[in-house]
Amino acid sequence: MNKFVKTEKTRNSGAAAWQVIYTDLMTIIMVFFVILWSLNQGKDIGVSETIGDVTDRMLNLPGDVLFAPGKSQISPEGKEVFKELFYDETGQVLNFQTGGLTKRMLIIHGHTDGDGKKENNFNLGFQRAYAAYEELKNYSDDISDHAVICTHADNTAVQEVPDFEGKISEAQRQTLRAAKSKNRRITIEDKIINKFDLE
Structure with a gap:
């Protein structure tokens, strides 16, 4: 009788150990698939989310x-900045x-403020x-094969332009000028693209 009880206990403890190992294994597999699932959220297979993979630097x-106000010809001061x-x-620098x-691309963004017609600002x-x-x-002689040009009419502002109502003070006017000035800019984005994503 004692022998039978001992054998039954041994069998039950072996079964319990197997169930614990099995449960741990299934938990690990489930966690693995949850991680894979979360990494793929928001991705559309075959459609690139951006023009590239990694923005190396942004200027x-x-x-x-x-530029002079309302003009698109680069000023002499602007040419010095580029130089x-x-x-x-x-x-x-432009190698x-x-x-x-991988492929290196420069994405050149032209931004305006929100004054005037949207169509004119896009242009x-x-x-x-x-x-x-x-x-x-x-x-650079090679830039034509490595450049993308984008236009923004104040829809990607670096600084929110306050919406003052009524007669505004001189301080508010200065705040508006500063915000609009920050939104008028050229952004040069240096991107490194995985070539396998282009195929």
Whole structure:
């Protein structure tokens, strides 16, 4: 009788250990699939979420320095800014050689403030981005194969423009001017793209 009880206890403890191991294994597998699922949320297979994979650096250039108000021709001061940033005797600043597995792209964004008609601002944003692209061509022969031009009519503002009502004070006027000035800009985004995503 004692022998039978001992054997039954041994059998039950072995079964309990197996169930614990099985439960742990299933929990690990479930966690693994939850992680995989969460990584794929919001991704549409076959459609790129952005123009590239990694933004290496982003450069904001104030439009008030580069352009006269309402104009798309780069000012002499603006040309000096481009020269200071992109002139390089070694040819490394705008070197697009990446070794074949990735591709380097410059996305040039032309931003305006919200004054005037939206259509006119889209056009001005594009013309300014194109002028920046033309200026960059002075510092790289390869840029035409590595540039994308975007235009924004105040819909990606770096600073929210306050919506003052009624007669505004001089301090409020200065705040408005500063906010609008920050939104008038050229942004040059340096992206590294995984070439496998392009196929």
